[in-house]
Amino acid sequence: MYKEQIDMARLPQHIAFIMDGNGRWAQARGQQRSYGHFAGADTLEATLRCATKLGIPYVTFYAFSTENWSRPQDEVNTLLDLMLKHLEEKIFMENDVKFLLVGDIENLPQNLRDASERLMEKTKNNKAITMGVAFNYSSRWELAHAAKIIAKEVKEGKMKLEDITAETIDRHLATGIMPNPDLLIRTGGEQRLSNFQMWQLAYAELYFTDTYWPDFNDECLYKAIVDYQSRQRRFGKTGEQVTENK
Ligand code: IPE
Numbered sequence: 001m002y003k004e005q006i007d008m009a010r011l012p013q014h015i016a017f018i019m020d021g022n023g024r025w026a027q028a029r030g031q032q033r034s035y036g037h038f039a040g041a042d043t044l045e046a047t048l049r050c051a052t053k054l055g056i057p058y059v060t061f062y063a064f065s066t067e068n069w070s071r072p073q074d075e076v077n078t079l080l081d082l083m084l085k086h087l088e089e090k091i092f093m094e095n096d097v098k099f100l101l102v103g104d105i106e107n108l109p110q111n112l113r114d115a116s117e118r119l120m121e122k123t124k125n126n127k128a129i130t131m132g133v134a135f136n137y138s139s140r141w142e143l144a145h146a147a148k149i150i151a152k153e154v155k156e157g158k159m160k161l162e163d164i165t166a167e168t169i170d171r172h173l174a175t176g177i178m179p180n181p182d183l184l185i186r187t188g189g190e191q192r193l194s195n196f197q198m199w200q201l202a203y204a205e206l207y208f209t210d211t212y213w214p215d216f217n218d219e220c221l222y223k224a225i226v227d228y229q230s231r232q233r234r235f236g237k238t239g240e241q242v243t244e245n246k
């Protein structure tokens, strides 16, 4: 239904997902929260496949925030296990997916860190789509981390204070080579960023849906893209200027 309405010439180049609602989805079915996380992992795979087929070059999935460490230990363990299980080389190579761990990789458990680094190295030349997974990520951590590295470079004389620009900060973020998201999709009904990419989302179009992440499907993605394409992105200009430039 929505797929036919998509203008393939104006696809968002980067879609970021705040995958929320796994726990409530499971609880509504009388199940443990972890059941929702397993279902959510399947949704992630399906969404990645759908985005690849459409020809979206970059996607990012917010999978675990630095704040999520304060959840009950068994839930944290489930999320760590699930992540480790999904860092399977084979699937990434078969689907030509380039993987990027976006987050505080140095403070991940060693096995997850090793697996992530190995997968990034292994998939670095893959071309179909680039997938970032924000894991042990928060925007405030990322900005403080960037500030620290930049300050160090200035202190050591590698950079001049006057040369610090927005672009300098961009280069030091965990998102590295990825362009800023054009479209942010948050499932699960909450309308907040929960410490996700505050810098990168400066001009993103925000899309919120009540659908819980495990129920999010291809049709939901098409609908969000159609909604995105109905908006006029002005980047500070007037509507008339934007129309004239077309
Ligand atoms: C999102 O689902 C997944 C993570 C935050 C890891 P939640 O687990 O937050 O699900 P709700 O919001 O409690 O329903």
Ligand code: IPE
Pocket (backbone or CB within 6 Å): 018, 019, 020, 021, 062, 063, 064, 065, 068, 190, 192, 194
């Ligand atoms: C945001 O979801 C983090 C992820 C999706 C990984 P949360 O469920 O942790 O967000 P809050 O706590 O409701 O803001």
Ligand code: MG
Pocket (backbone or CB within 6 Å): 020, 021, 022, 188
């Ligand atoms: Mg939540």
